[in-house]
Amino acid sequence: MPLRFLVVASETPDQRAERRQAVGAASDETYAQTLADIEPGCVCDLVSCVDGTPVPSAETFRGYDAVVFAGSPIDMTQDSAVTRSAAAFMRGVYRSGVPSFGSCAGLQIATVAAGGRARTREPRLEAGFARGIVATEAGRNHPLLAGRPIAWDAPAMHSQEIAELPPGSLVLASTRTTPVQAAEIRFEGGVFWGVQYHPELTLGEIAAALLREKDDLLEEGLAQDEGDLERFAARLAALGDAPDRRDLAWQLGLDEEITQPRRRMTEIHNFIDHLVRPCRRETPRAVA
Template sequence: MSVRGIASSANALRFLIVDGYSPEGRLELTKSGVSIASDLYKRMLSTSADGLPTSFDVLFPSDGPFDTPDLRNYDAVAWTGCSLTVLDSADIRVTRQLELAKQCYAHGVPQYGSCWAAQIAVVAAGGVVSKNPRGREMGLARKMTHRFVAEVEKLYEDPSRRDIAWRLGLDTDVMDENVRYTESRNFIKHLVVPYKLSKTLLE
């Protein structure tokens, strides 16, 4: 099969998305008007596939015990962010995900993710994650005004408003989707697609 052969929905790039948030964490996100992490990842990966069809299964390991999906059915595993920490080594929600990551390593399936993924990947590979002596990183906003919020909402409605972005100090890393999705595009192009093609050759 060639990359052109992946262009049919029958040969879609198959992703397993591991959404590590607990039900309470997901509820907190939705109550705040924020999309849950797995939905954000679906959108990001679909966009980053540059026209290739994609399909997704979502696993919520913090919800309770689960049977590990057959990793042969996937071309990649994507780990979302999460409000847990691997430093809580006695937390079953953490140990479940560490075990899954070890199985992904053993299988050789490409993996992708952000902050939580980095913690899980390091510990599952035998490394050590240490506590930040300055405490957890938190995004804080102070002295927000109604005018600022109104401008952010205008920019959300019309991302082409560079004049507003400039006033708010936002550059192309935030505004330009092509720049923002560079890592996920590279992941799909250089790891996921070759992995899928190599699996096809072995079948």
């Protein structure tokens, strides 16, 4: 029986349309494709946690083997109808006991839902890649990070970060500028594994994201001018199309932890292999 994933969007309809125009897919659609690439034949249903749809019942959640939260521009540092809706949805996931995973905003939603806090990052943007991620003592033997080297880089694009994890959570990886790059959160019977970075994104998508955020990147001084940014993005996209090009990898300072899709998606593979499959064996899911 194929694995069943519920992929959760926290982009508004306008944000989803904008990303489709720029990249070809909304963030949840990208995640569904990534899961299908990792787990051929899997079932991926898409749902929004910010469009006013009522939170599904625990029984509905239990019709899935896992719930996966895609990234988005949602600002979990603010108290708004949108952020309250996202947090309420995540609390429903926790209470169902179904394993969950999230990237970037997904980690922030899971944190706030369980009583933690997010904050605006300073400096504001981590754009393109998180460099020099290192496992904490708790993360060195944690299955989420199995197979990662002593230090690694990962695709990243965010302006908020975790200020305080909920009680009993584990910080699994950090960088010098972002204290929580990976975490485990346990709350009301549920288990969430998440990362601040984006293992699901291709280099082409990162290149497109940089171009979408060009005004902010220029304002932050991360590129001298638009042409500089366009050249960098073009090299990234070219490396994505030809991941064995050593010249581009060298110019961009990237190694196989990013250039090779299997390595880049390590945490998603580990979530499926070390949390989803074992939970499925222990508690077979009813089909929704």
